[in-house]
Amino acid sequence: MSEKGISTLGREGLILRLKEAQSKFGYVPQEVMAELAQSLEIPINEVYGVASFYSFLSTRPLGRNVIRICRSLPCYLKGAQTVIEAVEKELGIKPGETTPDGRFSFQLANCIGLCDQAPAMLINQDAHVELTPEKITQILRMYK
Amino acid sequence: MNFTQIKNRAIAEWEAQRKSDKPHILVGSATCGRAAGAGPVLEAIKATLAQHNLEATITQVGCIGLCYAEPLVDIVKPGRPRISYGNVTPEIIPQLIEDYLIHDNPRADLALGTLGEGDIEGIPKLFELPMLKPQVRIALRNCGIIDPENINQYIANGGYSGLERALSLSPEAVIEEIKKSGLRGRGGAGFPTGLKWEFCRKSPGTIKYIICNADEGDPGAFMDRSLLEGDPHAVLEGMLIGAYAIGATEGYIYVRAEYPLAIQRLKLALQQMAEYGLLGDNILGSNLSLHLKIKEGAGAFVCGEETAMMASIEGKRGMPRSRPPFPAQSGLWGKPTNINNVETWANVSAIMQRGADWYSSYGSEKSKGTKTFALAGKINRTGLIEVPMGISLEKIVYDIGGGIPGGKRFKAVQTGGPSGGCLPASQLNLPVDYESLTAAGSIMGSGGMVVMDEDTCIVDVARYFLSFTQAESCGKCVPCRLGTKQMLDMLENICRGQGKPEDIDLLLELSQRVKAGSLCALGGTAPNPVLTTIRYFREEYEAHIKEKRCPALACTELISYYILPDKCQGCGICLRDCPAEAIAGGKRMVHVIDQDKCIKCGTCLDVCPERFGAVVKVSGEEIEVPKEPVPVAAAKPNTQA
Ligand SMILES: Cc1cc2nc3c(=O)[nH]c(=O)nc-3n(C[C@H](O)[C@H](O)[C@H](O)COP(=O)(O)O)c2cc1C
Ligand code: FES
Numbered sequence: 001m002s003e004k005g006i007s008t009l010g011r012e013g014l015i016l017r018l019k020e021a022q023s024k025f026g027y028v029p030q031e032v033m034a035e036l037a038q039s040l041e042i043p044i045n046e047v048y049g050v051a052s053f054y055s056f057l058s059t060r061p062l063g064r065n066v067i068r069i070c071r072s073l074p075c076y077l078k079g080a081q082t083v084i085e086a087v088e089k090e091l092g093i094k095p096g097e098t099t100p101d102g103r104f105s106f107q108l109a110n111c112i113g114l115c116d117q118a119p120a121m122l123i124n125q126d127a128h129v130e131l132t133p134e135k136i137t138q139i140l141r142m143y144k
Numbered sequence: 145m146n147f148t149q150i151k152n153r154a155i156a157e158w159e160a161q162r163k164s165d166k167p168h169i170l171v172g173s174a175t176c177g178r179a180a181g182a183g184p185v186l187e188a189i190k191a192t193l194a195q196h197n198l199e200a201t202i203t204q205v206g207c208i209g210l211c212y213a214e215p216l217v218d219i220v221k222p223g224r225p226r227i228s229y230g231n232v233t234p235e236i237i238p239q240l241i242e243d244y245l246i247h248d249n250p251r252a253d254l255a256l257g258t259l260g261e262g263d264i265e266g267i268p269k270l271f272e273l274p275m276l277k278p279q280v281r282i283a284l285r286n287c288g289i290i291d292p293e294n295i296n297q298y299i300a301n302g303g304y305s306g307l308e309r310a311l312s313l314s315p316e317a318v319i320e321e322i323k324k325s326g327l328r329g330r331g332g333a334g335f336p337t338g339l340k341w342e343f344c345r346k347s348p349g350t351i352k353y354i355i356c357n358a359d360e361g362d363p364g365a366f367m368d369r370s371l372l373e374g375d376p377h378a379v380l381e382g383m384l385i386g387a388y389a390i391g392a393t394e395g396y397i398y399v400r401a402e403y404p405l406a407i408q409r410l411k412l413a414l415q416q417m418a419e420y421g422l423l424g425d426n427i428l429g430s431n432l433s434l435h436l437k438i439k440e441g442a443g444a445f446v447c448g449e450e451t452a453m454m455a456s457i458e459g460k461r462g463m464p465r466s467r468p469p470f471p472a473q474s475g476l477w478g479k480p481t482n483i484n485n486v487e488t489w490a491n492v493s494a495i496m497q498r499g500a501d502w503y504s505s506y507g508s509e510k511s512k513g514t515k516t517f518a519l520a521g522k523i524n525r526t527g528l529i530e531v532p533m534g535i536s537l538e539k540i541v542y543d544i545g546g547g548i549p550g551g552k553r554f555k556a557v558q559t560g561g562p563s564g565g566c567l568p569a570s571q572l573n574l575p576v577d578y579e580s581l582t583a584a585g586s587i588m589g590s591g592g593m594v595v596m597d598e599d600t601c602i603v604d605v606a607r608y609f610l611s612f613t614q615a616e617s618c619g620k621c622v623p624c625r626l627g628t629k630q631m632l633d634m635l636e637n638i639c640r641g642q643g644k645p646e647d648i649d650l651l652l653e654l655s656q657r658v659k660a661g662s663l664c665a666l667g668g669t670a671p672n673p674v675l676t677t678i679r680y681f682r683e684e685y686e687a688h689i690k691e692k693r694c695p696a697l698a699c700t701e702l703i704s705y706y707i708l709p710d711k712c713q714g715c716g717i718c719l720r721d722c723p724a725e726a727i728a729g730g731k732r733m734v735h736v737i738d739q740d741k742c743i744k745c746g747t748c749l750d751v752c753p754e755r756f757g758a759v760v761k762v763s764g765e766e767i768e769v770p771k772e773p774v775p776v777a778a779a780k781p782n783t784q785a
Contacts, residue, residue: 014459015442019401053461053618054442056401072363073558073608074520074594110445110612112402113366115520115594116176116211116527125404127179 010040014050018057027058055109063098063105065143069121072111079132080119084108086133090140104143147308147428150420151299158300165222166199167245172216172288173204174373175405176366180214181233188234189217192241200245206374208288209528210275213256216288219244225258228270259289275525275544280506282514283330283490284530287374292409295416298377304422306496310385311430315345318389322492325500326512331357331448331485332563332590333665334511334578337492340482343472344390347480352392354434355457355476355483356383358399358406359441359448362561363612364592367516368486370528372399372406375490376413380436382489384427385496387434390482395434398453400441410438445616449664450483452618463618464664485590487516508534511577511588519545521594522552531576538572541595552597555696556680560589562609562616563669565676566602585676587669601698602681603688607635609673613666624667627658631674639699643689648678693764700744706767707748709734711758714776718748718759733773 014036021032028051037044051057069075069084084095087106091099098105114120117129128139145153161168169189173182186202193200210216213230217237220226227250229240236254243249250264257270270276281287290297298304310318323338344352356379360368372379383395399407414436417423425433439457446452447462454476456462475481484492491513495503504512511533517540519526524546531540537557541547548554556566565586567574574580578588596605614628631654634647655671662668678685687693694702707718707727714732726742729735737748752759760767 011459012457015456016440019440019442050459050461054444056441056443072612073605074364076608077521077594077596077600109402109443110361110616111363111365113360113369114175114179115364115366115518115592117179117214118520118526120179122402127175129179 011042014040014047015054015057018047018051018054022057025061026064027061030059033059055107061098061102063102065103065123066105066107067121067123068107068109068112069095070110070112070114070119071108072115074111074115075119078118082133083119083121083131083136086136087140090136104140147304147421151305154296154299157296161201163222164201166201167222168201168203168220168226170203170205170218170220170226172207172214174207174370175403176207176211176370177214177216178405180211182215184234185215185217185232185237188237189241192238195238196242196246198241198245203291204293205290206287206292207370207528209279209284209370209530210256210525211527212525216256218259220260221245223262225260225262225264227258227264227267228256229254230256275527275529275546278535278539278543279530280514280532281530282494282503282506283371283378283487283516284374284528285494286378287370287528290375292374292376293412295377295413295420298375302497303377303493304381306493307381307384307388307422308428310388310496311428311432315389315391318385318496319345321500322389322495325495325503326507326510327488327491327495327503328511328578329485330487330491330515330590332560332587334588337484337488340472340484341386341389343470344392344480344482347473349480351394351479352390353476353479353481354383354387354390354392354395355450355453355481356395356397356486356489357448357450357453357483358397358403358486359453360400360403360486360590361445361448362563362590362592364518364520364558364594365561365590366518367528367591369403369406371486371490371516372403373409376406376409377417378490378493379486380410380413380417380489382484382492383436384422384432384434385492386482386484386489388430388432392482393433393435395436396439396457396476397436398439398441398447398457400447401443402441407438407440414438444618445612446618446664446666449666451664453483454481461618463620464666466663487591506532508575508577510579515576515588515591517591517593519593519595521558522548522597522600523595524549533577534575536572537567537574537576540576540593541572545595548595548597550597552599555596555598555600556602556605558586558594558596558605558673559592560587560669560672561592562613563587563665563672564589564592565672566596566605566680567676568680570680585679586672599696599698601639601694601696602677602684603635603638603694604696604698606674606677607632607639610635610670613670617666617670621661621663621667623658623661624663624670627654627661628667628670630654631658631671635674638685638688639694640701641688641692641699643685645689647689648682648685652678687764691764695763697761697763699763703744703761703763704739704766705737705742705744705746705748706760706762706769707735707737707752708758708760708767709769709774711756712776713756713758715753715756717751717753721747721751723747729773732776734770734776736770736773 217232252266327337328334452462452464471481516530610632712734719727724743749759
């Protein structure tokens with residue numbers, strides 16, 4: 001282990017710590033990035049570079065619930081587009097946006113491995129499958 | 145307790161369970177089962193048992209692959225074979241339990257099949273059914289059979305005996321055994337596993353790493369998720385064997401963040417291994433020491449590429465780097481590193497448990513063993529399958545997958561995800577092995593298999609894959625970053641009816657350059673979907689470009705909807721439902737669509753009563769209809785008004 005040296009060990013944990021900040025604050029605040037940069041003795045742009053690279057990390061505040069609808073081919077073939085439109089209509093926001101009341105953020109995601117029951121989406125960590133526009137209203141109601 | 149004692153106890157426990165005088169109920173609780181509603185089904189089972197004062201053992205198992213029939217519930221009555229029931233709902237549970245457990249009626253009408261010895265009248269054997277008969281389960285040997293959260297059940301079914309055997313051999317002999325088995329990497333490229341291990345073993349250095357690649361990012365692929373959820377120890381045992389053969393002491397399992405259940409099961413599995421002395425220092429009293437950590441991804445497809453994955457494990461942006469040096473020489477933190485896919489590791493444990501000769505008896509000449517595939521798209525039986533290499537695509541699509549739903553025609557099957565290609569009906573007799581798929585322009589890939597029917601536009605599919613790779617390109621090298629963008633722009637234009645005659649040749653030329661000039665295989669394989677679709681469906685590209693026609697009637701900007709005057713009865717349903725207010729009409733008037741206002745949503749076609757069938761969807765043609773609404777009778781002089 002010592003061959004790795006202390007700093008690499010700490011560096012190794014950067015993504016994990018960013019993810020912790022993400023779940024605590026709903027995004028990675030700038031202050032957290034600054035703190036991490038200082039404690040790891042790396043430039044803040046490097047921390048920002050990592051935070052902005054991964055789609056599960058956000059440098060802007062997200063809503064309390066994050067909707068990730070799969071836009072990959074199998075879901076697309078089974079009508080994901082109509083589900084995306086239903087969410088847009090229901091929430092009045094487009095993919096990439098957050099509702100003004102902070103209840104939902106809406107994103108499109110790559111395959112989430114539920115293609116056998118397409119179209120599928122994740123809300124936070126919950127999987128919802130075989131979606132139809134009709135099901136959307138009912139499902140969204142479960143998230144406050 | 146030494147391992148022999150652990151094993152004896154595990155076997156005794158398993159036998160006691162089998163011979164128990166209590167019924168045993170198994171609920172499929174992988175992500176697919178849970179998503180389909182296994183939770184409420186489980187609650188209903190518990191409630192019903194309590195209500196009737198019945199005792200039964202309940203076990204949650206992984207996925208047996210019949211995802212289309214989830215939720216699955218299996219019931220074993222003492223001395224009887226196990227019966228699988230598909231599409232179970234909480235509502236049906238009380239009746240099912242009452243009928244079978246109390247009145248001894250096995251409800252053949254609800255059953256899919258039986259597992260294990262013995263017969264039950266009226267119920268076929270599960271593995272004799274068309275979707276299971278051609279399958280051979282090696283990597284998925286325990287999925288859906290054992291409780292993935294109970295290490296004893298894995299051990300009782302031969303688990304960790306592969307490790308024991310490996311430890312009784314020299315590391316070199318283990319490498320020989322893997323070489324002899326013919327195992328090739330299941331992560332996509334198909335590199336011989338034994339050879340890869342040998343490189344890493346021979347690399348100088350005292351610290352070496354092994355990695356399990358569980359980033360599974362290909363659209364349409366969920367084999368690794370099912371395997372980790374259904375039998376995590378099969379993968380972990382493989383890693384121990386690999387560590388011993390290579391001389392690695394540290395390891396990582398890199399799992400994508402989208403797979404929370406897999407992560408949870410892996411964590412539990414690692415804990416259980418540590419308790420049994422199967423992890424840490426001097427494993428089972430040998431000189432093998434291995435420390436394993438789980439690394440969660442954070443949502444980046446490119447991290448599935450080995451050098452990008454290592455950067456990500458080090459806490460950096462997941463950007464690939466050029467090779468050489470190969471990971472076997474200089475990988476994680478500059479140390480020799482060996483990386484294998486989840487399924488590769490699960491095959492390793494099977495090979496060491498049952499021998500290289502047994503393993504290589506399956507498969508074709510150059511592709512040994514089995515391969516798992518995730519069947520998705522326009523196919524009747526979606527799910528997870530494992531087949532011997534060399535089986536034909538046709539057998540997979542029709543026998544196992546049950547063909548295309550809705551009486552539609554098969555159009556193409558996509559293998560290898562964004563790095564692979566679309567194969568047409570003429571290639572259905574192709575044997576599934578590394579060489580044949582590559583020769584046909586696709587690749588084996590990690591195991592996603594997406595079936596498309598006649599309603600799918602092939603140019604749109606190519607456009608879709610390019611938009612995927614374009615978005616996931618990490619941006620480090622120019623051919624991938626900008627080349628895929630140019631290709632995507634051209635494909636978008638073609639789908640919009642703005643393609644130029646020279647576009648096809650330009651796409652072919654650009655494809656070659658992107659392939660040749662990209663840093664990693666993301667760019668290096670990104671053009672494959674375009675190349676195969678041009679190769680097999682060139683006329684479809686030409687129809688879009690020359691005739692502004694989409695033969696599949698899928699590209700919105702190339703289709704039009706018309707209301708046929710001789711069929712329209714003036715009922716007004718389409719007018720009422722049109723979200724764009726593009727339809728004019730009136731009572732008993734032939735309705736007319738304003739083509740400029742129409743947003744091509746297809747609502748009118750969906751809502752027009754079937755007995756009228758007055759709305760048609762066309763591409764590349766105009767249909768003569770009145771400009772303004774006219775009375776129904778005027779358009780149909782022969783019928784009474
Ligand atoms: C863009 C890209 C994505 C990849 N994604 C995966 C993946 O999700 N899972 C995987 O096992 N291999 C993936 N690979 C292949 C790995 O780089 C590597 O070849 C593989 O993990 C080696 O394991 P194997 O020899 O057992 O197949 C990917 C490669 C590329 C270029
Ligand atoms: S394609 Fe949507 S979950 Fe896989």
